[in-house]
Structures are given as C-alpha cells and as structure tokens.
Amino acid sequence: MRELLTLLGYELKETFDSIPWTVYFWFFFGFQYFVYGQLVSRLVGSNLPNYYVYYGTGLLIIMTFNVASWSGRRFVEGAHEGRLRYILSLPIRRGELFLEQLMLGFIANIVRIGPPLILVLWLNGMPPIVLLTSLAVLLSMSVGVMGIMISLSFVAFKSFDIYSAIVASMSAILLRFSTILYPLSFMPNAYSSVARFNPLTYGADLLRNVMNVDVSQLLNPGSSAFIVAAVGVSTLTLGMAIVPRTLEGVKST
Amino acid sequence: MSQLNRMLQITRVDLSYFFRTKWLVGTLLGLNITDMLVVGIVYKGMMPPAIEGLLNYFQFYAPGVIITGLFFASFDVGRRVHLGLTEGVSQYYLTLPVSLDEVAWAHLLSAGLGGAIYAGLLTMMAAVLVPQLASLSTLALIPFLFVLSMGLSGIAAALNLFSRTGDRYFVFADGVQTLMVSMSTVAYPISVIGSYFPSPVVTMIQLNPLSQGAEALRTVINGAPSSPVFNLPSLVLTSLVLLAVGVVSYRHVFTKLRDVGKI
Numbered sequence: 001m002r003e004l005l006t007l008l009g010y011e012l013k014e015t016f017d018s019i020p021w022t023v024y025f026w027f028f029f030g031f032q033y034f035v036y037g038q039l040v041s042r043l044v045g046s047n048l049p050n051y052y053v054y055y056g057t058g059l060l061i062i063m064t065f066n067v068a069s070w071s072g073r074r075f076v077e078g079a080h081e082g083r084l085r086y087i088l089s090l091p092i093r094r095g096e097l098f099l100e101q102l103m104l105g106f107i108a109n110i111v112r113i114g115p116p117l118i119l120v121l122w123l124n125g126m127p128p129i130v131l132l133t134s135l136a137v138l139l140s141m142s143v144g145v146m147g148i149m150i151s152l153s154f155v156a157f158k159s160f161d162i163y164s165a166i167v168a169s170m171s172a173i174l175l176r177f178s179t180i181l182y183p184l185s186f187m188p189n190a191y192s193s194v195a196r197f198n199p200l201t202y203g204a205d206l207l208r209n210v211m212n213v214d215v216s217q218l219l220n221p222g223s224s225a226f227i228v229a230a231v232g233v234s235t236l237t238l239g240m241a242i243v244p245r246t247l248e249g250v251k252s253t
Numbered sequence: 254m255s256q257l258n259r260m261l262q263i264t265r266v267d268l269s270y271f272f273r274t275k276w277l278v279g280t281l282l283g284l285n286i287t288d289m290l291v292v293g294i295v296y297k298g299m300m301p302p303a304i305e306g307l308l309n310y311f312q313f314y315a316p317g318v319i320i321t322g323l324f325f326a327s328f329d330v331g332r333r334v335h336l337g338l339t340e341g342v343s344q345y346y347l348t349l350p351v352s353l354d355e356v357a358w359a360h361l362l363s364a365g366l367g368g369a370i371y372a373g374l375l376t377m378m379a380a381v382l383v384p385q386l387a388s389l390s391t392l393a394l395i396p397f398l399f400v401l402s403m404g405l406s407g408i409a410a411a412l413n414l415f416s417r418t419g420d421r422y423f424v425f426a427d428g429v430q431t432l433m434v435s436m437s438t439v440a441y442p443i444s445v446i447g448s449y450f451p452s453p454v455v456t457m458i459q460l461n462p463l464s465q466g467a468e469a470l471r472t473v474i475n476g477a478p479s480s481p482v483f484n485l486p487s488l489v490l491t492s493l494v495l496l497a498v499g500v501v502s503y504r505h506v507f508t509k510l511r512d513v514g515k516i
Binding site: 032176 | 278286292299301441
C-alpha cells in the first residue's frame with residue numbers, strides 16, 4: 001500500500017504541475033456555459049423551455065468525458081513512451097498499479113470537474129445532497145471512459161498516431177450521437193437508434209435524473225444506472241485483461 | 254534553385270506534414286463532419302424555422318462549421334512550428350540558403366493553403382445538403398478564404414512568440430480557439446448575440462474574422478447579404494492585419510532562434 005501511495009503522490013505532482021491545463025478546463029467550461037449555452041438556449045426558445053439547464057448538465061458530461069479520456073490517453077502515452085516500463089520495474093503489484101491509475105484518474109477528475117459541477121448546482125438552486133449523487137454518476141462514467149481508452153491501448157502499441165486518430169474520431173461520434181446536447185425525441189430516427197446504444201446517453205440522462213432536471217424526455221433511471229455501472233465494470237475488466245498482456249515488453253518510441 | 258523555389262519547398266513539406274498527421278486529420282474530420290451532419294441536423298429540428306433569411310438552422314450552421322474547420326486547419330501551423338522549434342526542425346531550416354522572411358512566409362503560406370484546402374473539402378461535403386454552395390460564387394470566395402486562412406494563422410504565430418516550452422502553447426492555442434469560436438456568429442445569429450451582450454462586445458464579435466467568413470458563405474447560400482455582419486472589405490482588412498502580426502511574430506521567433514539558439 002505504501003508503494004501505491006508513493007507512486008500516486010509522484011504522479012499527482014506530475015499531473016498538477018501542468019496547472020494551465022486545469023485552468024483551461026475551467027475556462028472551456030465558462031465559455032461553453034455562459035456564452036454558447038446561453039445563446040443557443042435563446043435560439044431554442046420555447047421548443048425546449050429549460051434547455052439551458054439541460055445543456056449545462058450535458059456540458060458536465062462532456063467535461064467528464066474529456067478529462068477521463070485525457071487520463072486514459074495519458075496512461076497509454078506513458079506506456080508508449082517507455083515511462084510505464086520504468087514503473088513496471090518498481091516493486092509494485094500489477095493490481096496495485098491499476099488501482100493507483102484509477103485513483104489518479106478519480107482525483108484528476110474531481111479537481112477539474114468539481115468546481116464547474118458546484119457552480120451549475122449553485123446557479124440552479126439545487127440542494128447540496130445532489131452534489132454527492134452527481135459526483136457519483138460522473139465518476140462512474142469517467143471509469144467507463146478511462147476503461148475504453150485503456151482498452152484501446154493495444155492499437156497504440158502498433159501506432160500511437162492511429163490510436164489518437166481513432167480515439168479522436170470515436171470521441172466526436174460518441175459525444176454527438178448521444179443525449180448530451182439534445183433529447184432523443186428531437187433526433188431523427190436513424191440518429192436516436194444509434195444514440196440508444198451509446199453509454200453516454202444513459203450517463204447523461206442518469207445525471208439529469210439525479211439532478212431532477214424536468215424535461216420529461218429522460219430514459220428510465222434504473223436502466224441508465226445499470227448500463228453506466230455495467231460499462232464501467234466491463235471496460236475496467238477488459239482493461240485489466242488487456243493491459244498486462246500488452247504492456248509487458250512494449251517497445252518505446 | 255531560386256530562393257522562391259526553396260521557400261515553396263518548405264511550404265510543401267510543412268503542408269504535407271499537416272495532411273499526413275493522422276490523429277489531427279482524424280480529429281478535425283470527426284469534429285467537423287459530426288458537427289455538421291449530426292449537431293446541425295438535430296438542432297435544425299429544435300431551432301426556429303428561418304434564421305437571417307436562410308431556410309433553416311442547418312443552412313445557417315454549415316457555413317459556420319466550414320469556417321471553424323478552416324480556422325483549426327490554418328491554426329495548426331502554430332503546433333508545427335512549436336514542434337519544429339523544440340525538435341530542431343526550425344534550426345535546420347535556418348541553415349538552408351533562405352532568408353528569415355522566406356521561412357516565415359513559407360509557414361504562413363502553408364497555413365493558408367492548409368486552411369483553404371480543408372475548407373474546400375468541407376464545402377464539397379456540405380454542398381450535398383446545401384446545393385447553393387456548389388456555385389461560382391463559392392469559387393469566387395476561395396481567394397478570400399485563403400487570405401482569411403493566412404490571417405488566422407497570424408494568431409498562431411503570435412502564440413508561438415509567447416509560449417516557449419512545454420505544454421503552454423497547446424493550452425493557449427485551445428484557449429484562443431474556444432474564445433474565437435464562442436465569440437463569433439459561427440453558431441448563432443447576430444440578433445441573438447445582440448440580445449445578450451452589450452454593444453461593444455457585439456461589435457467585436459462582428460469584427461471577428463470567423464464571423465466575417467461564416468457570413469460570406471451564408472451570403473452565397475442566401476444569394477444576398479442576409480446579415481449586417483457581412484462585409485468583404487472588412488474580412489480582407491482584418492485578415493491582412495492578422496497576417497502582418499504573423500509575419501512580424503515569425504520574423505522575431507526565427508531571428509531570436511538564429512541569434513540566441515532558442516526562443
């Protein structure tokens with residue numbers, strides 16, 4: 001356990017050495033929420049009366065996705081560039097290493113998403129208890145996203161460039177074909193059918209459920225919670241199965 | 254080989270590096286195509302039926318996506334120069350028999366071409382759903398888009414001047430991109446912007462080259478200027494001012510690199 005905490009402390013220091021990125025995440029949120037969100041919700045108008053709140057919650061999901069995919073990519077990048085080989089040579093069990101990476105991702109997510117989440121809750125007059133439930137949903141989602149990014153690591157060891165291209169294209173598709181920015185009822189049938197297979201759709205609707213955003217267009221919270229948890233567990237399991245096989249003996253750039 | 258030829262060789266290498274960077278092209282295409290074909294189409298059903306004389310929100314938004322693509326593609330020159338400075342490619346260019354001005358112009362030219370070519374590809378895709386874009390007016394607009402693209406790269410050059418090492422360039426670049434796209438008429442009409450921001454901010458948004466470019470393409474779709482923002486001379490003037498900033502910035506960067514060995 002001591003080794004895990006030592007490594008975690010070292011990696012946290014390295015992560016937050018890059019303060020401008022954390023500030024950028026908040027800057028991005030501020031502009032998207034107070035400029036883009038305000039103006040687009042004025043355009044939407046009465047077609048979806050509380051679209052601004054709907055958009056704000058969607059933006060939190062986008063932030064979670066971005067931060068989690070950043071954490072997942074950082075892990076893969078570290079492996080590709082040889083940093084992980086050094087860490088693997090340390091006297092730490094693989095299970096502990098995986099747990100340490102997960103904790104690192106959690107902490108990075110909380111620091112970057114926490115302030116925007118508190119702001120949204122405060123501006124919309126939501127009770128403090130919602131902070132805990134919302135955070136639980138966002139962190140569960142971030143586990144799933146990190147798991148997806150790490151599971152794709154086998155591509156990165158063939159070509160990091162192709163890995164990045166796949167992740168970037170997949171991210172754009174996952175974010176757009178979901179209920180992050182618009183409810184299912186406004187999507188053409190072809191799009192809504194795809195969105196129903198997207199775990200982000202369930203994560204976004206679950207977050208709106210726990211925040212009690214009344215848009216009467218949300219998916220069942222029970223099935224949403226089940227899917228978010230299932231994606232998190234399955235991608236983590238997949239990651240745990242794939243990563244040890246691909247990491248050992250991986251070539252550096 | 255003449256100096257001009259050598260400058261064009263650098264331009265060609267820089268431009269081909271942009272199109273060969275798979276993750277970048279993947280990111281840009283993924284972002285722009287899904288923005289246009291998914292966000293644009295879904296928002297069309299959520300927005301009012303007519304915006305600034307255009308039939309629907311998709312017709313309004315598609316030009317915005319094209320200009321955003323042009324911006325991101327031309328802005329990538331800053332990333333290439335940043336990597337060139339840290340990996341020694343720029344130092345190599347300075348050993349070639351070309352002047353500092355030519356190295357600076359080569360990068361700005363490749364940025365202009367990259368943005369214009371990428372915007373051309375997006376326009377062809379958009380023309381499938383917005384047939385008005387497949388017109389002579391669009392062709393006539395290409396030189397202006399090229400100038401706009403070169404001008405926008407001037408902002409990236411200025412960032413190269415201020416962000417010397419590490420991740421700082423990428424943070425600044427993402428910040429500027431977020432700021433410029435949000436504070437433009439790419440995604441929302443000026444009438445809505447006017448109802449939210451005070452008039453000095455609205456004026457700045459009107460002068461934003463992204464607003465100017467998007468409105469120029471919307472004018473092509475509409476057949477006539479549909480918004481007070483459209484102003485071709487202003488587009489050219491703003492772009493030339495930014496281009497001058499780019500030339501001065503890159504001249505300074507490469508002069509310092511030559512004299513001191515680093516920036």
